[in-house]
Amino acid sequence: MRIYVTGYGVISSIGENVEETLLALKSEKTGIKQGRKPYTERFKVGEISWTNQELIERFGLTQNASRTALLGMIAAKEAFGEHELSSEVRTGLISGTSVGGMDVSEIAYKDYLKDESDDLNVYKNHSSGTTSEQIAQELGIRGYINTISTACSSAANSIMLGARMLLSGQLDRVVVGGTDGLSQFTIAGFRSLMIFDEEWCRPFDETRKGINLGEGAAFLVLETEETMRKTGKKPLAVLSGWANASDAYHQTASSPEGYGATLAMKSALKVAGLNPADIDYINAHGTATPNNDLSESHGIKTVFGSSVPPFSSTKSYTGHTLAASGGIEAVFAILALNKGILLPNLNFSQAIEETGLIPVKNYSEGHTIKHILSNSFGFGGNNSSIILSAV
Amino acid sequence: MSDLKENLKAQIIEQLNLEDLTPADIRDDAPLFGDQGLGLDSIDALEFIVLLDSNYGIKISDPNEGKEIFQSVNTLADYISKHQ
Amino acid sequence: MKILAHSYVCPKGTFLNGKLVYDTAGEENPLKSAYQQLGAEYPKFYKMDVLSKMAFIGTELLLPFFPKDADLENDLQLIFANSSASQNTDNLFVESYEQLKNPSPSLFVYTLPNIVTGELCIRHKWYGENCFFIEEAFNPVHFSEWAQMALNKGNNCCLCAWVEAKTNGEQECFLFLLTDSEEEAYSVELELSTLIKQYRNE
Numbered sequence: 001m002r003i004y005v006t007g008y009g010v011i012s013s014i015g016e017n018v019e020e021t022l023l024a025l026k027s028e029k030t031g032i033k034q035g036r037k038p039y040t041e042r043f044k045v046g047e048i049s050w051t052n053q054e055l056i057e058r059f060g061l062t063q064n065a066s067r068t069a070l071l072g073m074i075a076a077k078e079a080f081g082e083h084e085l086s087s088e089v090r091t092g093l094i095s096g097t098s099v100g101g102m103d104v105s106e107i108a109y110k111d112y113l114k115d116e117s118d119d120l121n122v123y124k125n126h127s128s129g130t131t132s133e134q135i136a137q138e139l140g141i142r143g144y145i146n147t148i149s150t151a152c153s154s155a156a157n158s159i160m161l162g163a164r165m166l167l168s169g170q171l172d173r174v175v176v177g178g179t180d181g182l183s184q185f186t187i188a189g190f191r192s193l194m195i196f197d198e199e200w201c202r203p204f205d206e207t208r209k210g211i212n213l214g215e216g217a218a219f220l221v222l223e224t225e226e227t228m229r230k231t232g233k234k235p236l237a238v239l240s241g242w243a244n245a246s247d248a249y250h251q252t253a254s255s256p257e258g259y260g261a262t263l264a265m266k267s268a269l270k271v272a273g274l275n276p277a278d279i280d281y282i283n284a285h286g287t288a289t290p291n292n293d294l295s296e297s298h299g300i301k302t303v304f305g306s307s308v309p310p311f312s313s314t315k316s317y318t319g320h321t322l323a324a325s326g327g328i329e330a331v332f333a334i335l336a337l338n339k340g341i342l343l344p345n346l347n348f349s350q351a352i353e354e355t356g357l358i359p360v361k362n363y364s365e366g367h368t369i370k371h372i373l374s375n376s377f378g379f380g381g382n383n384s385s386i387i388l389s390a391v
Numbered sequence: 392m393s394d395l396k397e398n399l400k401a402q403i404i405e406q407l408n409l410e411d412l413t414p415a416d417i418r419d420d421a422p423l424f425g426d427q428g429l430g431l432d433s434i435d436a437l438e439f440i441v442l443l444d445s446n447y448g449i450k451i452s453d454p455n456e457g458k459e460i461f462q463s464v465n466t467l468a469d470y471i472s473k474h475q
Numbered sequence: 476m477k478i479l480a481h482s483y484v485c486p487k488g489t490f491l492n493g494k495l496v497y498d499t500a501g502e503e504n505p506l507k508s509a510y511q512q513l514g515a516e517y518p519k520f521y522k523m524d525v526l527s528k529m530a531f532i533g534t535e536l537l538l539p540f541f542p543k544d545a546d547l548e549n550d551l552q553l554i555f556a557n558s559s560a561s562q563n564t565d566n567l568f569v570e571s572y573e574q575l576k577n578p579s580p581s582l583f584v585y586t587l588p589n590i591v592t593g594e595l596c597i598r599h600k601w602y603g604e605n606c607f608f609i610e611e612a613f614n615p616v617h618f619s620e621w622a623q624m625a626l627n628k629g630n631n632c633c634l635c636a637w638v639e640a641k642t643n644g645e646q647e648c649f650l651f652l653l654t655d656s657e658e659e660a661y662s663v664e665l666e667l668s669t670l671i672k673q674y675r676n677e
Contacts, residue, residue, distance in 0.1 A: 098587060129558065146610070147608060148608055149608070150587075150605075157606055168627065170620065185565070185568070185586075188578040189568065189578060192577075192578035193580050194454045194580075243604070245602055245604060248597050248602055251585075251593055251597075252433075378587075380589040380592060381597070408581075409521065410518075434584055435581070438580055441578075441579060445576075445577050
């Protein structure tokens with residue numbers, strides 16, 4: 001049984017919907033800028049310019065919630081689009097997040113300490129699980145709602161679980177993806193790990209120093225063929241492979257040889273029934289930390305040998321959007337499949353000496369792209385790979 | 392200098408949650424990182440940077456700088472006495 | 476599907492298959508005491524957050540019950556869940572940068588719930604799939620669904636856990652090992668809900 005993607009939606013610093021996102025990708029325009037909030041102003045970040053209140057008004061949202069939930073609602077609404085709820089199509093929602101409602105909790109807590117507010121209702125938005133419930137509510141989905149929190153692979157794992165729920169017949173259609181809003185908490189955390197690059201991040205470059213953080217959300221709608229007969233939806237892509245593996249090395253660092261990454265990529269190929277040579281493009285995890293990119297390069301070389309397909313990290317466009325990244329990059333992959341484009345790895349100039357891998361440097365169209373591998377690796381050594389294929 | 396080293400050992404044990412150890416278990420010249428030493432890792436190295444800032448007002452902005460400084464209690468004490 | 480073994484770790488004690496193995500009631504540091512009684516030599520234990528510490532102890536006790544023929548290195552699936560994610564450590568981390576002005580890297584590391592499964596994989600060299608779910612309360616039906624999906628794709632057994640450390644001090648880790656068998660899923664679900672109730676009341 002094949003799993004089809006019949007809807008997609010995305011919001012990040014490069015665009016507030018799929019169309020704007022494609023334009024930004026085409027024009028090689030990064031969304032990363034000097035931060036504009038008190039806690040981001042010292043860093044280059046992929047911030048979405050609207051405040052929470054502006055997001056609610058601009059996108060006609062019906063709930064006041066955390067940034068994570070609001071961004072999720074926007075992307076999920078776009079993905080669900082013209083889809084209709086019906087009792088004949090059991091529909092679920094699985095969302096990944098790492099910070100949940102942290103952005104509003106931390107503001108409310110400070111106000112509370114200063115005696116400026118005692119609105120305890122704000123904390124109802126805090127739980128990661130609540131963000132998913134709120135996104136589902138915005139779409140009217142009441143059935144199976146679930147939240148995954150596995151750091152930066154959360155969205156990829158949501159996509160994988162969604163596929164399995166369809167295969168096992170537990171659902172007919174499922175909205176899957178991830179969302180994370182920027183918060184002071186996250187900035188402080190990555191600062192403590194000293195893996196920020198104060199300049200624009202340079203994935204897979206010899207001179208890379210670390211990440212730029214970003215925020216955003218993306219969701220896909222997955223359906224089976226049988227469901228599509230009922231909904232009449234046209235497929236955008238096939239979700240053909242997925243896998244998760246543990247790196248079993250360190251809480252935050254990847255193993256030098258990229259063992260978990262290798263396992264995830266190999267297993268996803270196996271699920272898809274494909275050979276490495278069938279992959280036409282890899283959207284790498286490529287966070288631009290010295291550790292990830294070297295480890296992932298080794299993993300890619302182990303899987304693909306001497307014929308590594310075109311690859312790039314699009315985090316140089318969006319910044320690292322953490323739990324949302326696997327969803328955002330899945331949307332990029334679907335665009336690449338359908339438009340025959342190769343996405344550039346912005347800011348690249350010099351290959352990593354040890355591996356010599358050179359990513360896609362410029363945007364180009366007209367390629368025949370049938371299968372794309374997308375990597376998402378999270379802290380905790382939680383490594384996931386998914387494969388999206390042309391219909 | 393020996394006071395500084397003794398203080399450092401106590402601070403290292405506390406900050407890095409090395410509850411099995413006492414200051415007497417840490418030799419001045421023993422490697423702190425790697426399998427032969429205390430088995431500390433990259434996160435511990437980052438905690439050392441926090442420790443230097445919080446307790447001694449010394450700021451290290453590049454974690455790579457730490458590699459030389461954090462070799463042993465001796466090198467750490469040496470660095471602190473020169474930079475404080 | 477059937478339950479091969481189960482353990483429960485909470486401040487008052489550590490239990491294995493329903494029996495109290497380490498009584499830590501009234502101890503100042505119950506998890507440290509349980510770890511010392513366990514006798515495992517793993518100094519990294521002291522660096523872990525509460526979630527990881529509880530899961531570490533509970534898992535060590537379950538090791539003898541893993542199926543002998545299972546390829547644990549590649550095939551063990553970890554399915555963990557709780558309701559408050561890493562809230563307990565999140566608060567400590569916020570304190571480190573709000574009050575102490577220096578965000579603590581060793582605390583930040585544990586501000587993700589799935590570090591728990593990562594720690595277990597590092598300890599036991601498990602390279603299989605692992606996932607962490609956030610749910611309102613322990614739901615045995617979801618666990619059996621997730622486990623069934625893993626067993627369907629060929630995994631031999633699943634290590635499952637409800638591991639929770641709330642900011643109000645409530646702490647528990649209910650671990651159970653599931654494997655394939657003729658037994659119906661609903662009887663496993665019923666057994667799980669009975670077990671957790673018993674553990675909580677003991």
